[in-house]
Amino acid sequence: MAAALALLTVAVVSIAVGAKPIPVTDVWQALTHHNATEHVVVRQLRLPRTLLGLLAGVALGVAGAAMQALTRNPLADPGLLGINSGAAAAIATATALLGIGGGTGQVWFALIGAATVTIGVYAVGGGRAATPARLALAGAALNAALYSYVSALMLLDSAGLERLRFWTVGSLASADTGTALRVTPFIAVGLLVALATARPLNALALGDDAAHALGARPAVTRAAAIIAITLLCGAATAACGPIVFVGLLVPHLVRALTGPDLRWMMPYCALLAPVLLLGSDVLGRVLGRPGELQVGLITAIVGGPLFLSLVTRRRTARS
Numbered sequence: 001m002a003a004a005l006a007l008l009t010v011a012v013v014s015i016a017v018g019a020k021p022i023p024v025t026d027v028w029q030a031l032t033h034h035n036a037t038e039h040v041v042v043r044q045l046r047l048p049r050t051l052l053g054l055l056a057g058v059a060l061g062v063a064g065a066a067m068q069a070l071t072r073n074p075l076a077d078p079g080l081l082g083i084n085s086g087a088a089a090a091i092a093t094a095t096a097l098l099g100i101g102g103g104t105g106q107v108w109f110a111l112i113g114a115a116t117v118t119i120g121v122y123a124v125g126g127g128r129a130a131t132p133a134r135l136a137l138a139g140a141a142l143n144a145a146l147y148s149y150v151s152a153l154m155l156l157d158s159a160g161l162e163r164l165r166f167w168t169v170g171s172l173a174s175a176d177t178g179t180a181l182r183v184t185p186f187i188a189v190g191l192l193v194a195l196a197t198a199r200p201l202n203a204l205a206l207g208d209d210a211a212h213a214l215g216a217r218p219a220v221t222r223a224a225a226i227i228a229i230t231l232l233c234g235a236a237t238a239a240c241g242p243i244v245f246v247g248l249l250v251p252h253l254v255r256a257l258t259g260p261d262l263r264w265m266m267p268y269c270a271l272l273a274p275v276l277l278l279g280s281d282v283l284g285r286v287l288g289r290p291g292e293l294q295v296g297l298i299t300a301i302v303g304g305p306l307f308l309s310l311v312t313r314r315r316t317a318r319s
Helices: 002-016 024-032 037-071 083-097 104-124 132-156 177-196 198-204 208-213 218-240 246-258 262-287 295-318
Strands: none
Touching: 002 037, 002 262, 037 177, 037 198, 037 218, 037 246, 037 262, 083 104, 083 132, 083 218, 104 132, 104 177, 104 218, 177 198, 177 218, 177 262, 198 208, 198 218, 198 262, 208 218, 246 262, 246 295, 262 295
8 A cells, every 4th residue: 555655646746746737636637627837738648658667667666576487586686587578679670671661670679689688688697507606707798798889889979879868867757648548468478477477486486396296387387487577678778778786676675575476576676666767767867957856876876886785685694
């Protein structure tokens, strides 16, 4: 109940707060009427932006929980393991080399890039014998390579990719209703698949033999989890760009509240990840007035120190 209330509150704040603050009463009027400049701002700019932030937050939060369970690493994240960068590299390629600048085609390219990197990280990390350390190293290497590739494309075709400059750091600024509608089916399917894998992923955490004994099928579970992660991360990245740390921080914090049971973790991540994403977006708009700071920068600023803190605590606990 508290998580749902927090999500509702931050959604209202996201619509009301920006370069020009709008009273809540005017926000309500804007949602039910069609006059006044403030109403246009709310209906055509802030409402689609808030809806897209909700969708992307749900996708990244649930994908992060699934990724951490799949790799058995509580510090895993779709961004840190290079999956978001894979989607970004595919979109940059489609834009620079193929002239595909938007629409559903961009979403499909993002999904292909995310799937390729997901499979690549898992294969390089050792497949079924993968360890959390090897997966992290493989993801970091691919992430660095893909980031360099996207940067090179932007340097070679700076005019053609100028509009991707803010997108590459993660942004909700160009959100519109069409973008939200295009990614909704992919996120919805990915969310359903992820929720369906919650119980078998719980069993898989005990090892393959124990999972078999509990009635789970490890190979099918891993494949389904990879499909869910690909759909969620690919769609979110296509819409907002590669936003990091949301998939790391929220599952880790939720785990402290609910325990490791994914049947509880995933729904709570779906509620609290949009709170973090929209809250960061609002903070970026307030701090950057009259312009704004991109949401990807804010999540990185908040997430970086906390990630270092998590790593330090894990080292201390092991020693």
